[in-house]
Structure formats: C-alpha cells, structure tokens
Amino acid sequence: MSINVRELLLKPVSTPTEVVPLPELGDSVSVTVKGMTARDKGAFDMQFVTKGEHNTRAQKQMRERMLVACCVDDSGNRLFTLEDVAALGLQSVAIVERIFDACQRVNGTSSKAVETAEKNSEAIADT
Numbered sequence: 001m002s003i004n005v006r007e008l009l010l011k012p013v014s015t016p017t018e019v020v021p022l023p024e025l026g027d028s029v030s031v032t033v034k035g036m037t038a039r040d041k042g043a044f045d046m047q048f049v050t051k052g053e054h055n056t057r058a059q060k061q062m063r064e065r066m067l068v069a070c071c072v073d074d075s076g077n078r079l080f081t082l083e084d085v086a087a088l089g090l091q092s093v094a095i096v097e098r099i100f101d102a103c104q105r106v107n108g109t110s111s112k113a114v115e116t117a118e119k120n121s122e123a124i125a126d127t
Helices: 005-010 039-046 057-062 062-070 082-088 093-107 109-126
Strands: 017-021 030-032
Touching: 005 039, 030 093, 039 062, 057 062, 062 082, 062 093
Parallel strands: none
Antiparallel strands: 017 030
16 A cells, blocks of 8 residues: 555644643743744744845844744634734743743754854854
C-alpha cells in the first residue's frame, strides 16, 4: 500500500496549543498559545524586514510580536494586535518569557533561532 504524501501534505492539520498559567495575574489566570500555520509564520517573519533591510525595532520586540501572533481566546481569535506590542513590552519579563517559551514549543522553533536573530539585531544596531 502506497502512502500519497502529496495528498496528506495538502490537507491542513490542527496546530498545537498550550495553556500557560499566569499566577502573577491572579488565581486560575492563564492564556492559550496556538501554533502558527506556514502562512502565519511567513507574515510574522516579514515584520522583521522593511524595504529589504532588517527592521531592528521589530527585532527588539520579537517576544512581544510572537505573543501577538500566538495568544488566542477560547474561540481561537487573537487576543492582541500589533498595536499592543508596546504595552506588552512593559509587562514583566518573567511572564512574557513564559508565554514566549510556549510559543516556541507549539511552533517547533528553537531558542537558538531567537538568539541568532537577536545577535543580528545587535550587530545591525552597532553599525
């Protein structure tokens, strides 16, 4: 029996989710983090390039922008918009980092990729 990989890859599968507890914000407070589709990831990545150049401001806000892309309500709708990035940047790093780590897990991305992007951002800022 032959498996038709093409057909399997052309059928979208559900993206994983993870519920992240936020005890600093109150008892039983949590946020759901949802993985991105390939289309979502492409749009996310485009935030970091403006007119063919690295967008250092966006790179410095990578964690907050990942929260915008991945945090959803019970219906699967995004909790935040790009207009919320600045406010998210004022939140406790412990909270943001916990949610960001969950975003990485559900998207199968590594912290190594983030570290590389941050180093690139710092190198660009130094020039």
